[in-house]
Amino acid sequence: MDVQQAGRPVTVGVDGSVSSEQAVRWAAREARRRKAPLRVVQAVDPTAPPHRYAVPGYGPDVHEIRIRAARAHLQDAARAAAEEASGVTVEQEIVDGFPIPRLLDESRSAQLVVIGVRGLGGVAGLLLGSVAVGLAARGACPVAVVRGRTSAVEGPVVVGVDGSPVSEAALEYAFDAADARSAELVVVYAWRDLLLDRATPLEAVEQQGRAELAERLAGWGGKYPDVRVRRVVVRDAPARTIVEQSAAAQLVVVGSHGRGSVGGLLLGSVSNAVLHRAECPVVVVRGPADDRS
Numbered sequence: 001m002d003v004q005q006a007g008r009p010v011t012v013g014v015d016g017s018v019s020s021e022q023a024v025r026w027a028a029r030e031a032r033r034r035k036a037p038l039r040v041v042q043a044v045d046p047t048a049p050p051h052r053y054a055v056p057g058y059g060p061d062v063h064e065i066r067i068r069a070a071r072a073h074l075q076d077a078a079r080a081a082a083e084e085a086s087g088v089t090v091e092q093e094i095v096d097g098f099p100i101p102r103l104l105d106e107s108r109s110a111q112l113v114v115i116g117v118r119g120l121g122g123v124a125g126l127l128l129g130s131v132a133v134g135l136a137a138r139g140a141c142p143v144a145v146v147r148g149r150t151s152a153v154e155g156p157v158v159v160g161v162d163g164s165p166v167s168e169a170a171l172e173y174a175f176d177a178a179d180a181r182s183a184e185l186v187v188v189y190a191w192r193d194l195l196l197d198r199a200t201p202l203e204a205v206e207q208q209g210r211a212e213l214a215e216r217l218a219g220w221g222g223k224y225p226d227v228r229v230r231r232v233v234v235r236d237a238p239a240r241t242i243v244e245q246s247a248a249a250q251l252v253v254v255g256s257h258g259r260g261s262v263g264g265l266l267l268g269s270v271s272n273a274v275l276h277r278a279e280c281p282v283v284v285v286r287g288p289a290d291d292r293s
Contacts, residue, residue, distance in 0.1 A: 009039035009091065011110040013103050016042075016073035019116030021080050023146040026281060027114040028081035028088055029153075030144070033180050036111060037089040040077045042070045043102040044094055070094045100134040107139040112283075117147035136256050136271065136284035142173060148279040152250040155280075156184040156230070159253040160242045160270060161216055166255035166287035171216065173285045174253040175224045184228045186245055189213045190238040209233045239273035246278040256284045 012027035014020040024040065031038040046063050074092040081090050095102045107113045113135060135143045159174035161167040171187070178185040189209055210233050217229065234241055246252045254271045275282055 007036075008109060008111040009037045010034060010112045010114060011039040011041060011103075011106045012077070012114040013099060013106075013116075014040055014042050014073050014077045015099075016069065016076070017116065017118065019118040019146075020073075021077065021116075022150045023114050023116035023144075024077045024080050025084040026144070026146045026150050027112075028085035028090075030112065030114070031081075031088050032085040034111065037091060038081055038085075039091045039093070039106070039110065040074055040081070041093050041095055041102070041106060042073055043097055043099045044070050045098055046096055067094060099131050103131070103135055104138055104140070107135065107141045107143070110141050112142050112144055113139060114144045114146060117145055133272070133275075136275070136286075139284075139286065142283050142285045144281055144283045145275055146281045147275075148246070148281065149250075150281060152280055153181075154183075155248050155250040156186045156245075157181065157251045157253065158186045158188060158242060158245045158249045160188045160190070160238055160255075160274075161213065162189070162238070162255075163212060163216060164255065164287070166268075166285075168216070169287050170253050170255040170285040171220070173283065175220055175227055177251055177253065177283070178227045179224045181250065182226070183250065184230055186230045186232060186249070187213065187217065188232045188234075188238065188241050188245060190232075190234050190236050190241040206233060206235065239270045239277070242270070242274050243277045243279070246274070246280050246282075249280050252278050252280060252282045254282065254284055256286045 010027050010031040012023050014024060028038055044066050071094065074094065078090045078092055081088060103113055103115070115131060115135065157174050157178040159170055161171055174185055189212070191209060210231070213231055213233060221229070232241065232245065242252060242254065252274060254274050256268065256271050271284055275284070
């Protein structure tokens with residue numbers, strides 16, 4: 001782990017849902033693996049009505065009711081973390097505001113932010129449409145979305161690469177994750193041939209892809225000599241290939257091409273598809289700071 005990350009917490013956002021408990025348990029194991037403290041936070045908006053159909057004038061005690069519920073959620077999360085990874089230091093805090101901006105604030109001081117696949121809004125699937133996309137596209141640190149087989153501790157770490165600086169950052173994270181887990185690393189290099197010259201033999205394209213992947217992987221073996229690497233070079237849609245590989249994986253790592261501004265609050269199509277369809281937790285890694293707008 002990067003020395004700059006030492007002492008920074010693994011931060012997990014909760015809301016009392018089953019999904020957030022799964023995220024807490026996964027985050028607790030990750031914190032223990034990283035020898036890091038676990039920070040559990042819940043965002044409570046002091047201005048929101050008690051129900052989406054409520055009318056103004058609902059009473060001054062609603063915020064206090066929410067605060068009490070948030071305290072209970074944090075206590076439940078702390079108990080779950082202790083059950084999952086005894087010995088991990090757990091910090092709890094209620095923060096005022098909406099989940100996205102508050103978790104973005106948390107990402108500036110965390111080494112990893114973890115969220116569940118649903119919840120943090122109360123509508124099944126809403127997280128993937130807003131909170132996860134917002135965090136993954138703009139977070140100052142990697143963001144883990146806990147989904148699928150959340151308790152999987154076997155299987156490889158899967159990473160998709162395309163030669164961009166963003167995928168280089170994802171590759172570095174994936175090597176580190178595989179090394180920490182004593183797991184095989186599956187590196188996926190997939191392409192679609194829609195724009196290829198029809199006269200170009202597919203064998204030549206595949207050979208070029210393997211050569212490019214070998215170049216990308218050069219040097220990593222010396223830094224992570226214990227990591228077994230399996231290369232998957234295929235002519236197929238990258239997202240589909242990564243999702244297929246996720247069926248046997250314990251973790252998938254992808255890069256984010258999010259712009260970071262409101263107008264460009266979009267993940268790349270591959271990252272977005274993997275977040276929605278992967279069968280195991282997904283970590284989204286942003287590229288170098290100079291690639292961020």
